[in-house]
Amino acid sequence: MNSGNTLQSGGLGRRIGREFKTELSMLVIFVVFFAVMSFASPYFLTTNNIMNVMSQVSSTSMLAIGMTIVIITSGIDLSVGSILGLSGMIGGMVLMNTQNVVLGVAVILLVGMVMGLVNGFLIGYLELPAFIVTLGMMEIGRSLDYVISDANTASKFPAIYNFLGTGRIGGVFPVYIIFIFGMFAIFIWIMAKTKFGRFLYAIGSNKEAARLTGINVKFNVMMAYVISGLMCGFAAWIMTSRLMACDATYGDGNEMDAIAAAVIGGTSMSGGKGTLWGTIIGVFLVGFLRNALNILGVNPYWQGTAIGAVIVIAVLAEKLSKVKVKKGK
């Protein structure tokens, strides 16, 4: 089929190298960091510590999945922290009052999706700027969170509800770890192997060209925000299940962690570029960096500086690699 052509299709390895250049370089950085820390502290590379970090990043990683997908469409979702808070609170109150786990979880996920749907409709169909719409939703969500809870904590959940957050299969393997990687696997597959995923990349890179190719831009953009809302629901579920409570501050500021994870993982804020493989690395790099600074006894006030520096360096690295490609033409 390829005869008579001078195409170098290359082996699988080479194709992976071409498609995941940013991700691979971030992976190298992560591995080096991990190795250095393992030598620097005897506590770092212990099962306990690793599980601890995984547990800390479990809800952020859900938000980061949704955030990455939204950013790929060249949008942004600033409301994820507030949606997490509100869906956790409404669901938590249902849980507390009905003691029905299935109903509680359903409400958490539904609230997340509905709020995502509102974002998506305003951004996709009415073509309002994502930054403003989700900024508004961020304020509204947090405010409703306080209104509904009256700043009280929802708790007294049925005991079985902690299964996702702290349960262990066979008494050993944490459920939340399976859950995190399961979710990443599903969405990596969706973004790489389905029509929907391909459309989102196309839309993020060139909306008008995507439209003229017959892609329903409005609907697909809306769906990206619905997914982001749904992921906020999952994040709320994990968080409330781990802490067996929900108060009105949950998720506050988490949108920034989610954006940081996506950007560090190589997702471009201008859309069309990035993968969830990168986001996994981004989530863990931030999580383990925080953890390492704690273990090493670094003044916690310095954490922001360290993470901020990593974000800027990641973007700088992407920019430099782009300049090289451009010149290489």
Next chain:
Amino acid sequence: MNEILIEATNIKKEFSGVVAIEGIDFELYRGEVHALMGENGAGKSTLSKIIAGIYQSDGGEMKVNGKVENFSSVREATEHGVSIVTQEFSLVPDLSVAENIFLTDSKYYKGRFIANKKAMAAETRNLLGLFGMENKIDPYVKVEELSVAQMQVIEILKAVSTNAQAIILDEPTASLSVREIEILFDIVRRLKKSGIGFIIVSHKINEIYEISDRITVLRDGHLILKGVPTAELAQDELIRAMVGREVNDLYGAGSDVKKLDWAHEPVAFEAKDITDQNGYVRNISFQVHRGEIAGFSGLVGAGRTELMRAIFNADPRNGGTVLVDGKEVKGRSIHSSIDAGIGFVPEDRKVDGLIQDLSVLKNIGLAKLADRGGAILHTKEAESDCYDMIQRMEIKTANIDLLVRSLSGGNQQKVLLAKWILLAPKVLIIDEPTRGVDIGAKSDIYAILRSLAAQGMAIIIVSSEIPEVLGVCDTVYVMHEGRVTAVMTASEATEEKIGYYSTIGDGKS
């Protein structure tokens, strides 16, 4: 005796180890128009950017007015009298014409800070006066309200205001209409008399013969012809120098593809009373048979693009029906047009056509995926489709995962066509099939269009290049101000007739 303004010898430029140009000699005289020609990727842009200080050379020597110079920035080049006007304008859309021209000129800022708008406007009027344009452009109007042609004039004025001795125009006529080109060339001729030297980077052969004094041709980064007087260079010789092979049959008229006797084929496409969203294009009807190539000619702004976009449902339309194979296209969405068998290659492949950040593979498969792909991708099928198209259309790409943005203009255009041809539409509308495409790829694209028509596809072309319309189309429609002013068969049509109907119309219809 000709006075040498710029003399470049043995210029070399590498990009991360790959040689872009090598051993290039170039001279620009005072008061001449020197055309720098070559196909895409020949290195003409690289050379012009080195002269203008955008790139720095990796070897060789450049003299300006006899003094060795090595510009490290555009600003330095400007200070030495060398200015460049590129396709990407450097104008600030929110500022006025006058403010743009004197943006960096400290003379026009009080205390180096506050813009002296009156002085700026007065001087702008003087500059405009040089070309008799003082009544055509208001110095106070914002640049964003100007046409592309006017912006180009402003860029040139900006260069003149810095006392430029040499002005480089990079593809100056790419988006200008015939009349605007005349105005531009008029300005160039006037400035040339005052001793300014022009370097025009272009691959439009007709224009180069009209405006240039000498021609330099590059191919694959090497010097092929150096400063040959235009009058002494025959067109086919020039084309041979650019392409590196004989292209005596650009439009493929003598090709062995067997043409369909389209006039006796059934009507594949019919548009009835199409009115666009603004009511500029009103009540246009036409038919295209299977195997027929219909061409729409006219000036920029004649409403051709608006007509096609309305037909394809790319923009909402205010009335009219579209029929494919006699069946009305019911829906008013792009999807319903594609479903009915219409393909649409838009005018600007960078803005509307291709997804620059996706690979060749993903771009070629996108329309098929959108139209009839299942929820889950079929990678194998997409790859074999892609290899098929690469072979059929002779797309030059290192591999199928290469981002489309790194391909040359001609290959990008082929990818864009491939995306639609993969759908095997019954009707293919192509807005400017060969804009910004080099001659080699042009002749490939014409051959592809012919073979598609021979297989029974109805093809509709919008083109601003009259020779293209005459060379490729079976039927020629001429539009002027939103109306069709003439319909001719290929044998009736001439350049003069098309020119006539695209400027004044026939007063009927």
